[in-house]
Amino acid sequence: MPTINLPNPDRSITPYRLSGDPIPFVKFKASDFPRIAYAAAHVVADPLAGNDPWLTPAIDWETTLKFRHRMWDLGLGVAEAMDTAQRGMGLGWVEAKELIRRAQAEARTRVDSLIAYGAGTDHLAPGPEVGIDAIIAAYEEQVGFVEGEGGRVILMASRALAAAAKSPDDYARVYGRILSQVKQPVILHWLGEMFDPALQGYWGNIDHDAAMDVCLDVIVANEDKVDGIKISLLSAEKEIAMRRRLPASVKMYTGDDFNYAELIAGDDQGYSHALLGIFDAIAPAASAGLAALGRGDSKEFFDILEPTVPLSRHIFAAPTRFYKTGVVFLAYLNGLQDHFAMIGGQQSTRSLQHLSELFRLADKARVLADPELAAQRMARVLAVHGVQA
DSSP states (O other), rough: OOOOEEEOOTSSEEEEEEOOOOOOOOOOOGGGGGSSSEEOOOHHHHHTOSSSSSOOOOBBBBHHHHHHHHHHTTTEEEEEEEEGGBBBTBHHHHHHHHHHHHHHHHHHTTTTTOOOEEOOOSSOOOOOTTHHHHHHHHHHHHHHHHTOOOOOOOEEEOHHHHHHHHHHHHHHHHHHHTTTOOSSSEEEEEOOOTTTTGGGGGOSSSSSSHHHHHHHHHHHHHHEEEEEEEEEESOHHHHHHHHSSSSOOEEEEHHHHTHHHHHHHHHHTOEEEEESHHHHHHHHHHHHHHHHHHTTTTHHHHHHTTOOOOHHHHHHHSGGGHHHHHHHHHHHTTTTOOOOOOOOGGSSSSHHHHHHHHHHHHHHTTOOHHHHHHHHHHHHHHTTTTTOO
């Protein structure tokens, strides 16, 4: 197995020998899993475009869409145009519409293409002049586009609503209006402020427990229009507490990239389905683990997924909003794209120390598909930073 020189926190550089024991890529069907599982998928930048990356996104559509087929081949669903795709953090609504249009066209080519699309208000810049009616109209535009393409909606949190709402009643008004119009039940997404600081105080409360009460009231009032809710608060305790209070017809989709294994496995009072950014990065492991759980082998499920949790906690470490860099870096190491470039130039948001530890943890989690290739690509990144691998 290859050995590579990696930097340490004390600035020393020492050899690291890879384990050489990757989890194999095995095709599964969603019916092999006892849980519904979506991977929130990233977009692949086009590094040869003549654009200014901080200002204008350029997307490699062919590679981006090929990646969606990979998720489907593994039995996973795709959560499209979400924050993992840098939605609102490099990917604007214009590009998101094109992504949704293209992804839905690909989904129509196969019968196993579980996919849902983020709809929000990100084309509406928050500001003192933005009122509730404008926010409702913005949601209506995006939901209408997704449904017009024949897609299923994931109703994303709104920065504009977080800025404009005067009380929890404003959230109830907006969500009630939108949910009354949707063609089929949607997945709500409560994205915590650790992922997006502009969403602090969502549901009209800084306190998450009080915010949960408001969110649950909205769900209960619109139960027939809500398939489930994905919460991304990085707290197993809060997710479990909310899960136990949901109406029986409403699913919990874990968005907890710190504690997903235990939440998916569940307890004697229930379990969570999955809608996770980390599943983009560890897709073969996620698929194999879920298949094991489907066979009733909880030991194998944890044997596969528990080693990926330290990797995920590292990728999603604060500032959590920069987690996309780690997701894309793993895609590069695994040969799923030919470069480590991101829209918005966000490959620069994590340090070489962070990427080096990610490399070690990915090897220990058995998610480096080809250790030789991963070592070669890591060496290129080290060389750019002045480190001889």
